[in-house]
Amino acid sequence: xGGTAVYGITGAxxxxxxxxxxxxxxxxxxxxxYFYLDALYQDSNPLSAHTQCPLRHFKVGTMTxxxxxxxxxxxxxxxxxxxxxxQGAVKKVYLSEWRGQKVALSVLSSEQYTxxxxxxxxxxxxxxxxxxxxxxxxxxxxxxxxxxxHPLGSALMLDATLAQDRYQWRNSWHTxxxxxxxxxxxxxxxxxxxxxxRVMCDSNDLHKTLSQFLLAxxxxxxxxxxxxxxxxxxxxxxxxxxxxxxxxxxxxxEQLWPYGEDVQFSDEAMPGYDEKTDxxxxxxVTRFLLGNxxxxxxxxxxxxxxxxxxxxxxxxxxxxxxxxxSVYRSVYxxxxxxxxxxxxxxx
Numbered sequence: 001x002g003g004t005a006v007y008g009i010t011g012a013x014x015x016x017x018x019x020x021x022x023x024x025x026x027x028x029x030x031x032x033x034y035f036y037l038d039a040l041y042q043d044s045n046p047l048s049a050h051t052q053c054p055l056r057h058f059k060v061g062t063m064t065x066x067x068x069x070x071x072x073x074x075x076x077x078x079x080x081x082x083x084x085x086x087q088g089a090v091k092k093v094y095l096s097e098w099r100g101q102k103v104a105l106s107v108l109s110s111e112q113y114t115x116x117x118x119x120x121x122x123x124x125x126x127x128x129x130x131x132x133x134x135x136x137x138x139x140x141x142x143x144x145x146x147x148x149x150h151p152l153g154s155a156l157m158l159d160a161t162l163a164q165d166r167y168q169w170r171n172s173w174h175t176x177x178x179x180x181x182x183x184x185x186x187x188x189x190x191x192x193x194x195x196x197x198r199v200m201c202d203s204n205d206l207h208k209t210l211s212q213f214l215l216a217x218x219x220x221x222x223x224x225x226x227x228x229x230x231x232x233x234x235x236x237x238x239x240x241x242x243x244x245x246x247x248x249x250x251x252x253x254e255q256l257w258p259y260g261e262d263v264q265f266s267d268e269a270m271p272g273y274d275e276k277t278d279x280x281x282x283x284x285v286t287r288f289l290l291g292n293x294x295x296x297x298x299x300x301x302x303x304x305x306x307x308x309x310x311x312x313x314x315x316x317x318x319x320x321x322x323x324x325x326s327v328y329r330s331v332y333x334x335x336x337x338x339x340x341x342x343x344x345x346x347x
Contacts, residue, residue, distance in 0.1 A: 052066065053066035054066065055128075056068060056069050057069065058134050058135060058136050058137075058148075059134075060101055060103065060134055060136060060148040060149075061100075061101040061102060061148075061149075062100075062101065063101065069135060069136065069137045069138065070098070070136055070137025070138075070146060071137060071138075071139065072139035072141060072142060074137065075137055075138075075139045075142070075144060075146060076139070076142070078098055078099060079096050079097070079098045079103065079105055079146060080096055080097045080098070081094045081095075081096050081105060082094065082095045082096055082097055083095050085104070087109070088109070088225075089109065089110075089113060090108070090109060090113040090116045090117050090120070090227050091106045091107055091108055091109050091113075091117060091120075091227075092106070092107045092109055093105070093106050093107075094107065095149060096146070096149075098136070098146070102149040102151075103136050103146050103147065103148065103149050104146065104147045104148070104149045104150075105144060105145075105146050106144065106145050106146070106147065107143060107144050108143030108144070114143070116227045116228070117143060117227070118140065119226075119227060119228075119229070120225065120226045120227035120228075121138055121140065121145050123195070123198075123226035123227075123229050124145070124147070124226050125138075126193070126194055126195045127189070127190075127193055127194070127195070127223075127226065129189060131182070131185060131186040131189050131222065131223055132186075132222060132223045132224075132226070133147045133148055133150070133214055133222045133223065133224045134147060134148040135147055136148060147224070150214045150215065150216055150217065150222070151217070152214070152215040152216070152217060153214070153215065154210060154211045154212075154213060154214055154215065154224070155179075155210040155211070155213040155214070155215055155221060155289070156207065156210045156211055157215060158179070158210075158215060158288075158289065158291075159291060161215060162175070162291075167219075170219050171291075171293055172293055172294070172295070173290070173293050173294065173295035173296055173298075173299060173335065175219050176289055176290045176291055176293060176296065177289075177290065177299055177328070177331070177332055177335070178219070178220070178332070179219065179220070179221050179289045180285070180286045180289045180290060180328060181325065181328050181329060181332065182220055182221035182222075183213070183221055183282075183285055183286070183289065184282060184286075184321055184324050184325045184328055185325055186213075186221070186223050187200070187278050187279075187282070187321040187324075188320070188321035188322045188324075188325050190223075190229070190275075190278075190321075191275045191278070191320065191321050191322075192322075195231070196231040196232070196233070197231060197232040197233075197234075197274070197275055198229040198230070198231055198232070198275070199229065199230055199231075199232060199239050199241070199273075199274065199275050199277060199278060200212065200228075200229065200278050201228035201229065201230060201239070201241035201242065202225060202227065202228045202241075203241075203278070203281060204241065204242075204246055204248075204250065204251055204255075205248065205250050205251075206250055206284055206285065206288060209281065209285055210285070210288065211225065212224060212225040212226075228241065232274045232275055236272070237271070237272040238271070238272025238273045238274050239272055239273065239274070240267070240270060240272050240273070241255065241277075243267045244265075244267075245257050245265040245270075250281060250284060251277070251280075251281075252273065252276070252277040252280035252281070252315070253280075253313050254271070254273040254276075254277065254315055255273060255277055257270065258271065273315065274315065275321075276315035276316070276318050277315070278321065279310050279315075279318040279319065279320070279321060279324065280310060280311060280315075280318065282307075282310050282321075282324055283303075283307040283310050283311060286303070286307075287300070295335065298335070299331060299335065302331045302334065302335075303327070303328070303331060306319065306324055306327045306328075310324065
């Protein structure tokens with residue numbers, strides 16, 4: 001009996017330091033995670049080819065030096081098509097190779113869409129930034145341009161991508177909320193861009209909106225399809241996204257025909273609108289990007305008020321994209337702090 005008692009006391013003495021060691025290790029692991037995530041958040045405009053290279057230069061893939069944008073002679077001689085990876089009304093997209101680097105070659109589909117194609121190219125040139133896919137070069141006379149290749153494809157593939165074994169560890173509220181922040185950050189940039197206030201017109205439904213963005217390998221969102229970005233000029237009649245009637249709940253109320261079913265739709269009679277149409281759509285895009293991961297319900301709760309403000313019927317009553325972005329970043333900070341506090345409470 002005495003021996004048993006001594007054994008138990010010794011075991012307890014040996015076990016206590018082990019428990020403290022485990023708790024300390026857990027704390028260190030969570031602190032490292034905290035600092036890592038905090039660094040990711042603080043670096044909301046990470047270094048990329050856009051910031052590392054001079055204007056009209058690029059660096060993609062394994063390149064170590066910046067190169068001037070490719071022009072017609074280089075594209076014709078050095079860019080080799082591999083396979084078709086995408087096709088729309090305006091252009092076809094081919095996975096291609098240039099000096100050992102994978103690139104995406106966009107080719108005009110039909111001459112009737114030349115204006116749209118050239119508009120997209122001009123926007124790609126003008127909006128080069130951390131929010132937009134890297135331009136590699138262009139040849140207008142051949143109806144082609146080259147951009148950085150992103151193998152994960154469009155944001156439509158988000159759920160399928162994060163379900164893969166190699167990316168499952170990224171399927172968290174941290175990753176998904178950062179994607180939502182990237183989306184809103186692009187809108188904020190678009191609404192105060194170097195080429196004026198621009199509206200995302202290729203966003204008449206969720207599927208179409210998500211298809212305009214690429215998912216980078218580091219799980220960041222990049223605007224890619226810029227074929228329909230009309231400019232809002234203050235004091236004008238606004239813009240109109242196409243010449244046909246829009247329907248559904250995804251588009252903003254001011255984008256719907258306002259004169260009832262008894263009056264036939266007329267493009268001439270349809271009133272214009274402004275960038276606040278993009279704000280209306282933010283909650284719906286955010287819900288998709290957040291998915292149903294652990295913590296997403298808490299994020300939706302924190303964003304409920306800004307969601308409501310984005311969905312105000314009167315466009316001028318909706319917040320700006322910059323104001324929405326501020327709220328999203330604040331919620332990210334709050335979630336990180338809550339996670340850190342839970343770790344501290346365990347000790």
